[in-house]
Amino acid sequence: MSGNTKPELSKSLSGLHLWGIAVGLVISGEYFGWSYGWAAAGTLGFLVTTILIAAMYTTFIFSFTELTTAIPHAGGPFAYSYRAFGPKGGFVAGFATLIEFVFAPPAIALAIGAYLNVQFPGLDPKLAAVGAYVIFMGLNIAGVSIAATFELFVTLLAIFELVVFMGVVFPGFSWANFTANGWAGSNSFSVDAFGGIFAAIPFAIWFFLAIEGAAMAAEETKDPKRTVPRAYIGGILTLVVLAFGTMIFAGGVGDWTALSNINDPLPQAMKAVVGESSGWLHMLVWIGLFGLIASFHGIIMGYSRQIFALSRAGFLPPVFARLHPTRKTPHWAVLAGGVVGIAAIYSDEFIQIGGLPLTANIVTMSVFGAIVMYIMSMAALFRLRATEPALERPYRAPFYPVFPAISLVLAVLALLTMIYYNALVFGLFVALFALGYLFHIATADMRVKAGGTSGLGHMDAFTEARTMVD
Template structure:
């Protein structure tokens, strides 16, 4: 009987196993690809509130937060290479409730980021095909890339690496093409929230722009959710994270400065395609360079869109496997060994968000801006819980294997934690309605969490968290 029970347990566990196939380059491609759409759109909304110079200060502060966060977060990822990522770390540190909070926040981040990117894909395609409704194009992107994610992680990761390299190449081409028109005066005119001199009101704009500076780097932590599919996570993930964040910081600074210096930057604020519009200043609307940018610019959006689908599906998978979501969402495809049901579930929520103008377009913000802000709320809460988990595990599990240790501990994680708290406080102040909606999501999820304790008790034991 005991042997039969063990066989059943092994068989059930195999239904929840992911395939280890990813190498260092592929993980780097995922790290950069997850984020690189942030260089193509979203950040220019920050210009609308902070101006170019004010937004530079905000972006530098956020870049420092992300750099210290990633160096600290890598310690957690390599110590516990788990598809749940932040959910797993918080559960180890603070028990089931901590796991719920981190998992729910991560889920909001990764489920709400793709619809914003899909809408940007639709906007880029609309430039080439004016008769194509951007929302329909966004839904089409979901269908295509959900299918690619289901077919297999090896194929998905290889595709991600290719489009990421093409996206980086395109950003370098953009900077090269607009460089003949580079005028520093274009960038600095009205650079303090529309004024030419710094005023106390500039502080207001700089803090209000925080969500859009975060968009430059949002979701890089999603590599943690591919950890169970990495061949050697304890070696490859630190390399992917460190080189990834350095790549993104350089690209973010370059794109922002070159776009703003190309012409009247005020025409680039509050739009989903700032790079093609910036290039128009230099080469005109009908230039071949312009059409090349639109087409190749899609690679950056596709890289992030495709990568974040991989991220949200692994988060849903891990939460379901642990009993925090319905168990059927944790099943992997018998042939492709991918969490196909989790891919489809997250996609359904994203497509619904795309078509929910009346529900999501409020507070004077565009649909895309509100979706971006909602995603950022999830990210910031998760960053706070992750850094608290790092401090807690350093104290309660001093003998845990740590292949990578956070440098300059405790200063790096402390800076990341304090910066994240500042970001959360300012975001609540400037985006109160979105904060209320986010809090409602967490509250409803917590009710479900309380009602499903038996479901978690019946879930398969998580060997990765027991080792």
């Protein structure tokens, strides 16, 4: 194939496929991570937190879809902010997205380990988590990806299992159990309960984190003007229903405090109702793994694409833009994110942050990246409306400027409260950003060599590089 030929990506995905990708990237968040919010806010306090975050995500998706359809590029938020604010804006959004997608997989891997530990009590969850990394990094490097149809299948299976969970535990559900000491350990609202509502924000965000990753598939979607809005809106509505249903039913089966600091709240909640030897419990564990794997594998693909795209545009060392000579996969990008993730899994052996469980801190770090990216995306939406009014917008954010403003204000509020309650993790987040920015300043020549806007047009950077190798 000629190096001058730059074919467009095959538009083979339907709206249903894109819905499956959007929900599949997030579905693991329904299985674990969110219950740490109970430790901070109690069940009732966390219910309030989740309502606020659901409002933020719903208005965000209705607004973000305008960017996705107007600039249907695999770079996602990086491309939007670059177009709106130039290289520095691209750096902030790109690096924030990178932190989100690099730190989400180790949390999911630890949950995979915890779920397997339910079946095999002698198995070290951390060892299982590293094993998951090795397997799925290997699959990515080998060129094996989860096809959209399979992603849709495992997503539907994971949703089915969540519905089964709610149905099985329903006989043991009691609203009195859910509300008992539901305000940060008290039966009455207090100052501590008010603070807990905000302290629990990162764990409510975990319910919806990474839904924006479906933007990377926008170029490959048939009739994106129609399918992208339907898929995104259908996806966020699906996740809102599952988030509230899962949380409420899990919290009403017994002592919810026993579920507030573990990686496998659903199996443990079901165990309280049906017993340890029930076939329902074992089915939940095995099918639940499909939901975790769908998100885990999808986000590994996401971080490798993000590392690759940033490298192609000159924001990261060019080695990460190299493709495997025979597999045509960004193997160095896959490995780089995996090294960081595995290091995060074992970081509690060396670093204790705030006395919180390791998974809670990893979730918080990932959420910091996501929130900064959400703020940049909404700012880019406002900026592009002002600077490029003639830009073709197949879908326009409803109730503009109210919806994006609500999302932006709630995202800023979330960031400020997260900083207050997670100062040490935020300090590490800022340190990573500072190192990244120093590298950004010192490597301006890389962006000159890369052409500055390499990969930021309507051509997918991955396809561009593959064409060069071919």
